[in-house]
Amino acid sequence: ETGVTQSPTHLIKTRGQQVTLRCSSQSGHNTVSWYQQALGQGPQFIFQYYREEENGRGNFPPRFSGLQFPNYSSELNVNALELDDSALYLCASSGGTSGNTYEQYFGPGTRLTVT
Amino acid sequence: AQSVTQPDIHITVSEGASLELRCNYSYGATPYLFWYVQSPGQGLQLLLKYFSGDTLVQGIKGFEAEFKRSQSSFNLRKPSVHWSDAAEYFCAVGAGFNKFYFGSGTKLNVKP
DSSP: OOOOEEEOSEEEEOTTOOEEEEEEOOTTOOEEEEEEEOTTSOOEEEEEEETTEEEEEOSOOTTEEEEEOTTSOEEEEEOSOOGGGOEEEEEEEEOGGGOOTTSOEEOOOEEEEEO | OOEEEOOOSEEEEETTSOEEEOOEEEOSSOOEEEEEEEOTTOOEEEEEEEOSSOSEEEOGGGOEEEEEGGGTEEEEEESSOOGGGOEEEEEEEEETTTEEEEOOOEEEEEEO
């Protein structure tokens, strides 16, 4: 069984730029959720994708957007980067053969630094 | 509004001592409840979950948690802590509309 993978591991961007983060879900899962974890804080829910559609969203502005592909992998896109976007971005997969979309398994994360 | 509170930011216990990490939630219905552990710079590992049924749930690494509806709590326990348990622990709630809320975490230090 392949776990959740994310790429890249680390990324440095300049304020105003755009970034794309990638996530491959665990085999058998069909739902992907994205989280932002600022330093010293708990993860904050950004959004969830199911069957290639956004299926729930937290309190994040529209410049945070995503995609899910037919193989259930996903991308998180952030436009017009701000310094406060510096964080660990976590992807979690769930659902499918595991049966419950709330039972989430996390990838190792992408550390984004905005300068 | 839904929320998860972990009142202890840092906890230090001696190796071999028992451990209890507190978690309280605010949600109108019975939520799905989870505990995750995170080592520095790493992702989150699921320790245990509560969906329904028996209110005492067993997880990996010898952890257990008890759901108390009357107290809106889901505290994590371990009878004997090992040095490798030093990490940050997050309580989480799965609420309606496919949303998921985490507490701010409790950092556990283990003294030799």
